[in-house]
Amino acid sequence: MPSKQTQSNDLTQWKVKDFVFRVDGADPGDFISYDEGKCDSCGNCAMVCAPGLWTVPKGKKARLAPKYRELCMECAACYAVCEADAIYFRYPNGGAGIIIKHG
Amino acid sequence: MSKFDVAIAGGGPGGAYAAKTAAEQGLKTVFLERARKAGEKNASGCGLGQRWWKDFPDEMEEIVKLPSYRETHHCVFKITDEEDNLVTTLSTGFTRKDNERIVHKGVPRGMSGTAVYRSCLDPFLVDLACKAGAELRTSTCVTDVVKKNGRVTGLRTDKGEKIEADIVIGADGAHSTVAVKSGIRKRFRKNEITLVPQVDFSCNESRLEDVIGGANLVWFGPYCGAYQVNFRDGFHLGLGQWLDIWDTKPTDFIKRILQIPAFQAMCRSVDAEIREFQNHLLPWMPHPPKTYADGVLLVGDAGGFPCPLEGEGVWHACMTGKIAAQVAAKAISEGDPSEATLREYEQRWKEPPLGREYEFGQEYVNFWRNSAFNPELMKKLVLFIGELQYLNFPGPVFDWSDDHMTIFNEHLGHFLDVLPDLSGFAKENLVPLGKGISMENRARIADMLTGSIQAKLRGFVPRWPIRALLGKVLGVK
Numbered sequence: 001m002p003s004k005q006t007q008s009n010d011l012t013q014w015k016v017k018d019f020v021f022r023v024d025g026a027d028p029g030d031f032i033s034y035d036e037g038k039c040d041s042c043g044n045c046a047m048v049c050a051p052g053l054w055t056v057p058k059g060k061k062a063r064l065a066p067k068y069r070e071l072c073m074e075c076a077a078c079y080a081v082c083e084a085d086a087i088y089f090r091y092p093n094g095g096a097g098i099i100i101k102h103g
Numbered sequence: 104m105s106k107f108d109v110a111i112a113g114g115g116p117g118g119a120y121a122a123k124t125a126a127e128q129g130l131k132t133v134f135l136e137r138a139r140k141a142g143e144k145n146a147s148g149c150g151l152g153q154r155w156w157k158d159f160p161d162e163m164e165e166i167v168k169l170p171s172y173r174e175t176h177h178c179v180f181k182i183t184d185e186e187d188n189l190v191t192t193l194s195t196g197f198t199r200k201d202n203e204r205i206v207h208k209g210v211p212r213g214m215s216g217t218a219v220y221r222s223c224l225d226p227f228l229v230d231l232a233c234k235a236g237a238e239l240r241t242s243t244c245v246t247d248v249v250k251k252n253g254r255v256t257g258l259r260t261d262k263g264e265k266i267e268a269d270i271v272i273g274a275d276g277a278h279s280t281v282a283v284k285s286g287i288r289k290r291f292r293k294n295e296i297t298l299v300p301q302v303d304f305s306c307n308e309s310r311l312e313d314v315i316g317g318a319n320l321v322w323f324g325p326y327c328g329a330y331q332v333n334f335r336d337g338f339h340l341g342l343g344q345w346l347d348i349w350d351t352k353p354t355d356f357i358k359r360i361l362q363i364p365a366f367q368a369m370c371r372s373v374d375a376e377i378r379e380f381q382n383h384l385l386p387w388m389p390h391p392p393k394t395y396a397d398g399v400l401l402v403g404d405a406g407g408f409p410c411p412l413e414g415e416g417v418w419h420a421c422m423t424g425k426i427a428a429q430v431a432a433k434a435i436s437e438g439d440p441s442e443a444t445l446r447e448y449e450q451r452w453k454e455p456p457l458g459r460e461y462e463f464g465q466e467y468v469n470f471w472r473n474s475a476f477n478p479e480l481m482k483k484l485v486l487f488i489g490e491l492q493y494l495n496f497p498g499p500v501f502d503w504s505d506d507h508m509t510i511f512n513e514h515l516g517h518f519l520d521v522l523p524d525l526s527g528f529a530k531e532n533l534v535p536l537g538k539g540i541s542m543e544n545r546a547r548i549a550d551m552l553t554g555s556i557q558a559k560l561r562g563f564v565p566r567w568p569i570r571a572l573l574g575k576v577l578g579v580k
Contacts, residue, residue: 095242
């Protein structure tokens with residue numbers, strides 16, 4: 001048998017969603033609120049979001065992925081970097097959302 | 104609805120230790136955890152310092168039995184350059200004298216670090232609190248505080264409950280609802296908080312033992328430092344950066360380390376495979392901001408307590424949880440949970456050993472912002488470390504590319520070539536670091552060094568000339 005080698009591809013080509021776990025069937029609620037009117041298109045939310053849920057097309061307002069409830073890692077970095085106060089993050093409902101198995 | 108003496112938001116180490124201490128003082132205590140069970144939503148390094156054996160010896164006797172526990176003794180720095188070549192490896196040492204600084208039941212523990220997953224540690228600490236008589240409510244997220252005449256008198260939950268208590272403790276992490284809703288502080292500013300992406304790897308336990316043993320690793324190069332904390336059969340590879348200087352995708356940042364050939368070789372040698380990706384905010388500031396108000400105290404990350412030098416936070420959370428619960432018990436017995444009474448909390452945590460963490464907090468933060476978090480400086484530093492290491496004893500002996508004195512002379516030349524570059528970096532980066540040391544702290548350093556030098560020269564030299572000389576060097580009276 002060939003020896004098992006961890007190829008560089010394995011370590012650098014993985015997708016966030018394949019290595020993040022969450023509680024099945026529990027409703028996390030609408031835990032991010034976004035006021036487009038306040039957005040100044042700085043792009044910081046898109047920069048810090050590991051699963052890439054924020055997109056800021058050039059010169060346009062930020063957009064939050066509609067499926068964020070199923071993909072968010074609950075780090076609250078988007079809220080922490082938004083100096084225009086357009087983003088508000090609260091924790092998801094108790095018992096729902098992300099699970100960290102080996103934290 | 105029954106009223107509690109103490110209601111605690113959060114079931115991490117800070118919340119659990121506060122709940123344990125409060126219950127032991129006979130207080131009717133409840134603590135609320137948003138996960139379904141303790142430790143289900145928590146990520147951190149998670150290395151615990153040697154001082155756990157001094158400050159939490161009873162807990163340590165049990166922590167060593169947890170399934171993910173690994174004892175660590177030293178730290179190995181893997182230094183890589185811009186092209187990801189491994190330039191050199193540095194290691195911290197082991198000394199018997201330091202090991203004997205902390206002795207628990209006859210066993211020296213002064214160099215025993217602990218690595219244990221939060222999914223093991225948190226349930227253990229929560230269980231201690233429950234055994235002491237505290238009530239735990241899981242799957243319960245705190246959404247607001249209850250206020251009466253400006254005083255915090257309870258917590259509101261996502262289930263619409265109102266939980267009333269004489270004193271509320273906010274142990275709800277970096278993104279603390281209690282801190283903000285009670286009005287103690289606003290959310291942390293971007294230069295007070297770091298984003299920490301982290302990859303967890305599974306690996307072969309006996310290979311990890313054979314290949315890496317009791318070491319933790321630091322991958323250090325022109326990308327800032329990444330820590331590798333090793334557990335029984337897995338490890339964390341993570342890094343952090345302040346949000347005001349964050350300039351790349353978290354996954355791209357961490358893949359910067361994962362692409363290093365020496366890192367990949369290490370992964371192969373222990374059969375490591377990516378198991379989980381985690382991402383969390385870690386407060387990192389010179390010293391905690393205000394941590395109390397009428398009827399409310401903040402502990403752990405919620406209070407901004409992580410160490411400003413190495414970001415350790417679990418010890419700080421347990422220490423502040425314990426102090427907060429003691430202050431709460433006293434305030435309740437005196438019938439006065441007002442802000443004036445709770446000020447004692449700040450006085451208490453500012454005492455040693457915890458308070459000493461923040462005496463040099465500004466200098467620690469300056470140090471990082473001017474060194475490891477500056478890639479341009481790191482490029483030069485890596486070059487410098489490489490040459491400096493070469494000039495160490497074994498280097499010239501094992502370079503057989505020409506006769507030894509010629510080779511040694513060449514490397515000395517390289518080293519001198521790097522020096523002007525380094526003097527630039529010293530001027531731009533190190534001098535401001537020195538200037539950044541406050542007068543108060545220069546005096547502290549001078550006094551501390553005077554004490555230790557005089558202790559060695561007792562009887563020969565009086566104190567004042569030593570202090571005068573050090574004062575002159577450090578530019579302080």
